[in-house]
Amino acid sequence: MRTVTTARSRYGMVIDLDRCTGCGSCTVACSVENNIPPGTENVTERTGITWMRVYEADDGKSFPDTHSVFVPIMCQQCGNETPCMSVCPQNAVEVDPATGIVGQIPERCLGCRYCMAACPYHARYFNWWDPKWPAGMEAAMNPDVAPRMRGVVEKCNFCQSRLHTARERAASTGRTAIDPADYVPACVEACPQRAITFGDLDDSDSFVAALAAGDRAFRFLSRIGTEPKVWYLSSREWVRNLSDRVVARTRKENVRG
Amino acid sequence: MDERFIPRGVQRAPFWRFMAWIIPWFGVLLWGLYGASLCLYEGLNQTNMDNRFAFGLWIYLDLTVIAFGAGAFFTGFLLYIMKRRELQPVINTAVVLGLICYSSAIMVLMVDVGQPLRAWFTFWHPNTHSMLTEVTFCLTCYIVVLIIEYAPLVLKNRQFRNIPRFLVFEFELHKLMPVFAAIGAFLSFFHQGSLGGLYGVLRGRPFAFREELGIWPTTFFLFVLSAMAAGPSFVLVITRLVERLSAKRLVRQNVFATLGKISGMLLTIYLGLKSVDTLVWINGTSPSAGFPAFEYYQRASFGTWILFAEIVPFGLVPALMLLNAKVRNHTPLLVTAALLVLAGVTLNRFVLTIQTLSLPTLTFDPFLTYVPSWQEVATFAAVIAYGVLLYSISFRYLPLFPQEREIARIER
Numbered sequence: 001m002r003t004v005t006t007a008r009s010r011y012g013m014v015i016d017l018d019r020c021t022g023c024g025s026c027t028v029a030c031s032v033e034n035n036i037p038p039g040t041e042n043v044t045e046r047t048g049i050t051w052m053r054v055y056e057a058d059d060g061k062s063f064p065d066t067h068s069v070f071v072p073i074m075c076q077q078c079g080n081e082t083p084c085m086s087v088c089p090q091n092a093v094e095v096d097p098a099t100g101i102v103g104q105i106p107e108r109c110l111g112c113r114y115c116m117a118a119c120p121y122h123a124r125y126f127n128w129w130d131p132k133w134p135a136g137m138e139a140a141m142n143p144d145v146a147p148r149m150r151g152v153v154e155k156c157n158f159c160q161s162r163l164h165t166a167r168e169r170a171a172s173t174g175r176t177a178i179d180p181a182d183y184v185p186a187c188v189e190a191c192p193q194r195a196i197t198f199g200d201l202d203d204s205d206s207f208v209a210a211l212a213a214g215d216r217a218f219r220f221l222s223r224i225g226t227e228p229k230v231w232y233l234s235s236r237e238w239v240r241n242l243s244d245r246v247v248a249r250t251r252k253e254n255v256r257g
Numbered sequence: 258m259d260e261r262f263i264p265r266g267v268q269r270a271p272f273w274r275f276m277a278w279i280i281p282w283f284g285v286l287l288w289g290l291y292g293a294s295l296c297l298y299e300g301l302n303q304t305n306m307d308n309r310f311a312f313g314l315w316i317y318l319d320l321t322v323i324a325f326g327a328g329a330f331f332t333g334f335l336l337y338i339m340k341r342r343e344l345q346p347v348i349n350t351a352v353v354l355g356l357i358c359y360s361s362a363i364m365v366l367m368v369d370v371g372q373p374l375r376a377w378f379t380f381w382h383p384n385t386h387s388m389l390t391e392v393t394f395c396l397t398c399y400i401v402v403l404i405i406e407y408a409p410l411v412l413k414n415r416q417f418r419n420i421p422r423f424l425v426f427e428f429e430l431h432k433l434m435p436v437f438a439a440i441g442a443f444l445s446f447f448h449q450g451s452l453g454g455l456y457g458v459l460r461g462r463p464f465a466f467r468e469e470l471g472i473w474p475t476t477f478f479l480f481v482l483s484a485m486a487a488g489p490s491f492v493l494v495i496t497r498l499v500e501r502l503s504a505k506r507l508v509r510q511n512v513f514a515t516l517g518k519i520s521g522m523l524l525t526i527y528l529g530l531k532s533v534d535t536l537v538w539i540n541g542t543s544p545s546a547g548f549p550a551f552e553y554y555q556r557a558s559f560g561t562w563i564l565f566a567e568i569v570p571f572g573l574v575p576a577l578m579l580l581n582a583k584v585r586n587h588t589p590l591l592v593t594a595a596l597l598v599l600a601g602v603t604l605n606r607f608v609l610t611i612q613t614l615s616l617p618t619l620t621f622d623p624f625l626t627y628v629p630s631w632q633e634v635a636t637f638a639a640v641i642a643y644g645v646l647l648y649s650i651s652f653r654y655l656p657l658f659p660q661e662r663e664i665a666r667i668e669r
Contacts, residue, residue, distance in 0.1 A: 111371020
């Protein structure tokens with residue numbers, strides 16, 4: 001199923017892995033922004049919800065020669081034959097033709113989890129529990145984002161509520177286009193290393209487009225052909241090799257996750 | 258006690274013995290219903306599925322029982338459309354088994370989805386590109402067809418036959434059976450195929466992803482063929498099991514041999530196509546997506562033995578056995594071959610569901626394993642118990658095997 005792209009914009013992200021320290025600020029900011037509930041006492045790494053998950057990988061060498069890297073992985077916003085969208089039986093996943101953002105409609109989701117099986121990046125999360133916030137914490141919830149119920153799938157949507165807010169702001173001042181500075185996902189804002197850059201990949205003047213076109217840029221699992229809109233940067237060859245199983249193996253770097 | 262409900266001319270166990278058989282299964286059903294109700298009330302956190310193992314025991318077994326249930330549509334197709342009259346003695350049992358398999362699968366799916374009350378959304382907001390939409394539509398229609406096919410059988414109960422209106426209704430329904438057999442074959446072809454297509458379209462899972470033939474991935478056709486091979490074997494094995502448990506001959510040997518022959522021929526075609534498909538996948542599809550196929554088989558529990566087992570001992574061996582007339586006329590060997598066919602299809606569904614999800618995609622992603630929780634096991638045990646109960650009641654009170662009375666008379 002080809003994704004219809006009549007996009008006026010094609011929002012994407014570039015994450016500089018040479019800058020990322022794995023501090024997790026992006027994950028925390030994402031959870032707060034998107035009303036992701038704290039895990040219950042029985043939650044595990046495999047059942048919790050982290051729209052943005054920071055993986056650690058190393059080059060497979062022994063101490064003291066080992067080098068490691070932190071890789072934040074969220075929905076990679078596939079732009080071609082978006083795997084999760086084509087498989088959802090009830091159109092609960094949609095690609096916004098105006099922005100290219102892959103959105104999830106939790107109110108329509110059946111919870112069959114077929115999209116999770118389809119996602120090559122394991123970037124989709126199921127609500128295994130009823131969402132619960134500790135007493136008093138509800139007051140800190142983001143009023144612009146609806147919490148999701150038990151039994152549905154959710155994932156990163158580039159903080160779509162912020163996009164709506166930016167559009168409203170633009171409309172209230174009589175503008176038809178939003179100011180790029182008005183729309184930045186929470187993780188971008190929170191990163192203390194300024195490792196994450198966001199913007200319109202189709203705007204050749206944008207910083208994000210320039211970074212994505214650079215020599216250090218790569219995408220994970222690009223040979224699958226889903227054209228993700230999240231790019232990564234690194235000057236280290238072994239880090240770039242992480243993107244592809246064949247290259248990682250032939251370079252004999254024995255990469256460990 | 259219940260003699261007046263038992264079909265004329267056949268012997269059934271005393272009522273107390275029937276109860277002694279039924280009650281333990283009823284206990285299993287209750288235990289399973291408790292497990293399922295926990296999943297529905299507390300949520301799917303009661304299972305051991307997780308964000309990586311989005312599918313688990315339930316989907317794997319659903320695919321397996323639906324393949325086994327193919328005996329219903331395929332026997333109906335051969336009997337009513339292809340006019341293979343020698344299958345008449347097992348058509349009733351094939352319909353009951355089909356109904357059990359399909360209704361079980363639907364019941365388990367209703368527990369498996371996170372929001373079962375939204376099941377109708379698929380009809381309201383259908384994504385016509387999704388294999389799961391096709392499965393949902395066809396399964397829903399086909400379960401109705403199976404109920405319609407089961408209805409005349411129920412109306413053949415001795416007490417119902419005393420009601421003239423029911424007799425007429427049963428007669429009229431019976432005349433329509435070729436139509437329902439054709440509809441059933443059409444629907445089954447698509448949903449059996451789409452169940453295979455579910456995995457074949459997973460571009461993001463190169464272990465399962467396959468090239469397209471027409472608009473369908475090759476797994477579409479492989480699932481149809483493997484289900485058509487498994488269906489007759491399942492009818493054969495269950496009929497033989499019922500013969501053993503009831504200590505009665507229910508059908509003649511030539512019926513078993515025919516079922517075995519059909520199964521063997523289809524399995525041979527399936528194996529040929531699967532071998533070609535596997536070679537294309539190993540040498541083309543998977544490497545071009547950046548995944549060398551040999552990597553999949555380097556995990557401790559999923560070595561190349563699993564591929565070998567699927568193709569040779571659970572494929573080639575039963576196929577050759579079933580193509581041999583001597584084996585087909587030797588009941589123990591015939592049943593062994595049929596069991597191997599079923600084991601092969603079970604393994605195939607396991608590989609596509611569980612192995613697909615356990616294998617990592619990202620280079621720094623770990624290989625994961627999954628063991629179902631007791632609630633998952635109990636829910637499926639409930640389905641098995643439901644099947645045993647429905648079949649046992651049908652066998653006792655409905656004329657499932659038209660040859661039984663005649664065989665009993667000759668043996669007396």
